[in-house]
Amino acid sequence: MSCNNILKAKGYRLTxxxxxxxxxxHGEGAHLTADAIYEQVKAKVAGVNRSTVYRTLELLESLGLTVKAELRGSHVYHHAEEGHHHHLKCRICGRVSELPEELLAPLSTSLLEKHGFAADLNHHVITGLCQDCRERV
Known part of the structure; x- marks a missing residue:
């Protein structure tokens, strides 16, 4: 279902x-903070204010059209169509690397089979120590 159809089905317009x-x-292909999104929006839409961007991001997240996560101490957003993806973040050096989706698939299956729990594993940041930092401590 398209973004426009999802909005309409929930009683919203595609403003x-x-x-x-x-x-x-969708076009950026990266994680963006609300402030970074606001800077791009105000260059394209006259008169838009920061609160409009924040409210819109909250709405789009509640409708499942965007995903919000905490990364590097900030909330970041990405388009939900980018699929599920995850990150490993070192709590010492702050290095972030991608974690393939297939590594969390067994967790999802196990939670469902053993607990009857269907987990929303859309976007996660797993903190720990990277190899370099582990070798230094």
Missing amino acids: PQRRVILDIL
Whole structure:
């Protein structure tokens, strides 16, 4: 179902601000903070304010159109169509690396089979120590 159809089904319109935010998230292919999104939106839509961007991001997240996660001490957003992806973050040096989805698939299966719990494993940051930092401590 398209973003426009999802919004309409929930009683919302695809406003110019919402369209621009979704386009930015879809086109960027990176994790963006709300402030970074705001800077791009205000260059494209006259008169938009920061609170509009924050409210729109909250709405899009509640509808499952965007995903919000904490990364490097900030909340970041990405388009939900980018799929599930995860990160490993070293708590000493702060290095972040991608974690393949297939590594969490057994966890999801185990939670469902053993606990009847269907986990939302959309975007996770797992903290710990990278190899370099482990060797130094």
